[in-house]
Amino acid sequence: MFRRFRNPAVQPNSLGPLQLQTLNQANQFVASGQPAQAAPLFEKLAGKMEATNHPRRAANLYAQAAHAYADSQNEQAALDHARAALNLFLQYQMVRRTPIFYTNITRKLTNKGMKNASEALAKEFTSRVGPMPEPVTPPAGQRGRLPTNCSKCGAPIHGDEANWIDASTVECDYCGSLIRPE
Numbered sequence: 001m002f003r004r005f006r007n008p009a010v011q012p013n014s015l016g017p018l019q020l021q022t023l024n025q026a027n028q029f030v031a032s033g034q035p036a037q038a039a040p041l042f043e044k045l046a047g048k049m050e051a052t053n054h055p056r057r058a059a060n061l062y063a064q065a066a067h068a069y070a071d072s073q074n075e076q077a078a079l080d081h082a083r084a085a086l087n088l089f090l091q092y093q094m095v096r097r098t099p100i101f102y103t104n105i106t107r108k109l110t111n112k113g114m115k116n117a118s119e120a121l122a123k124e125f126t127s128r129v130g131p132m133p134e135p136v137t138p139p140a141g142q143r144g145r146l147p148t149n150c151s152k153c154g155a156p157i158h159g160d161e162a163n164w165i166d167a168s169t170v171e172c173d174y175c176g177s178l179i180r181p182e
Contacts, residue, residue, distance in 0.1 A: 059088035
């Protein structure tokens with residue numbers, strides 16, 4: 001009998017129905033241009049994931065909170081949550097996610113006029129963050145069309161930034177669910 005290889009880094013969906021509803025609501029706030037309403041929801045979910053020993057999910061949720069706080073011009077909260085995300089990314093050796101988030105959040109902070117926060121992150125993390133990863137994508141003929149949103153958490157799926165774990169499977173950056181192209 002064939003048993004599918006289970007990647008230990010991929011956790012089963014640890015979000016309960018109410019947490020999935022909260023995550024969906026937060027993603028809807030972001031999509032509708034209301035990051036100030038989304039940020040505390042991401043923050044609350046991140047705290048719950050960290051408290052229930054799901055640090056990789058917590059790291060991604062802290063990253064989302066950092067982006068939402070930056071978009072709503074809350075510099076200190078954006079910095080605090082970016083630090084929390086980066087520390088967890090580094091601690092749990094999320095080597096592909098770390099430099100991508102670091103680059104995106106420092107760029108966003110700078111572009112939003114939060115130069116002090118951007119410089120603080122650079123001073124604290126530049127030497128600890130590895131280089132940008134080479135994109136891992138299957139050959140074009142093996143890809144199907146990705147859905148626009150994760151079926152588990154509702155988070156947006158960006159085809160050009162998707163984390164392909166094999167030739168036919170993408171991992172949701174937000175909840176870790178496995179998604180197959182249509």
